[in-house]
Structure formats: C-alpha cells, structure tokens
Amino acid sequence: GAVVSQHPSWVICKSGTSVKIECRSLDFQATTMFWYRQFPKQSLMLMATSNEGSKATYEQGVEKDKFLINHASLTLSTLTVTSAHPEDSSFYICSARSLGTDTQYFGPGTRLTVL
C-alpha cells in the first residue's frame, strides 16, 4: 500500500525558533497534501491543504504566516512552524492523496515540543 513518511518523528526546540517538518509520499505522487494537528486526547484538526505547485489553503483560525507550507514537488511537502511557542506543542500529522483518488494516506506524525 501507499506509504507516507514524516521527518522528524519528534523534535524539541526552544521558544522563538523555527522548526521544519517534512512529509513524503514514498511510492506515489501526492497531488494534494493535508496537514493536521492533534492536541492530547483530542481529534485531528485540519490546518491546511496544499496542491503541488500552488499556495496552501488554510483553515479558518490557522495563521498562514506562522505555519508555512511548501508543496514544491509531487512527493514532498514541508510545514515550518515559525517563531514557535509552547502553545504550538502538539502532534502534527500529514496526509497525502493522489490525483483521481479519494483515499488519503496518513503519515506517522511528528511530536513537537516547544520549551
């Protein structure tokens, strides 16, 4: 089956620094990628959707200048948390979908802890 990887699997950073999370589709071309965040014991909340080569579409309430998304190729999307603060600590999960299909494949997630 289709595989989506994320790197790193966990990261700890100091407040004020920026952190980049990578999401890769390993054996298919991901025309659309999705970024979710999940707080402890809560569900996944969609942050943004990106189509390859286009600007990301952000959900209401998500700051686009804080959460920078780049989908430069059909196999890679990156999420950069800029000037991270402790409240940004969360579990970030990416998901990818190939053109013409409904199936979304989910990555294993990245645990971000901001001190």
Add this chain to the structure above:
Amino acid sequence: KQEVTQIPAALSVPEGENLVLNCSFTDSAIYNLQWFRQDPGKGLTSLLLIQSSQREQTSGRLNASLDKSSGRSTLYIAASQPGDSATYLCAVRQPPGAGGTSYGKLTFGQGTILTVHP
C-alpha cells in the same frame, strides 16, 4: 458545518467481549465514512471505509454500519483482544465540490479510547 461525535469517549472491557463504538454526524450529505485506529503517539491506520451508498463493511472481526439518513455509524468489534486497545476515530468526508473544495474535506470525531484487559 459538519460535526462528528463519538460515544463513549472511553471504554474498558475484558478480553473476549463483543463491543460497539458509536459515531454520529450532523450533516447527512456525506461522500463516505471511515473508521481509523490510532495507537499512542502514532499515526492513523484505516480500518474500514463505507461509501455513502453502502450500509456496512466488514473486515475480519470488525463490522461497520452506516445509516446516512440518521447520521449514525457503528463499529462492531467481535471477540475483543488486548491488541485491539487503541483510540478509534470516525471520520466523514464531504462530497467533492462541497464548501468550495475539490477534494472533500475529512472531519474527525474525538475518538473512543478502547482498553481491552486480559
């Protein structure tokens, strides 16, 4: 705006019991419904997907039903095992084109934390 609710929030059962997890959604205009499993600190594993025209899907000890008109789905787990312990998430997908999107947004419930003890 679609809202998905899962009941119960947590469930603890002895090994071998049959159990039912419930999911309800407010907007019946869905494209499909999916059940996922999430182990602690991990990503999502898809268990079953039911298209809006279907009533149920089965995979091994799992059976999921869908009553679109009433906005409900149930996940039935037969003969539960300790390895079934995880969080189970229900998610509904909007039809493509709804809300101005071409992909059909996926909305998740908050999950049911299942513990099966030996």
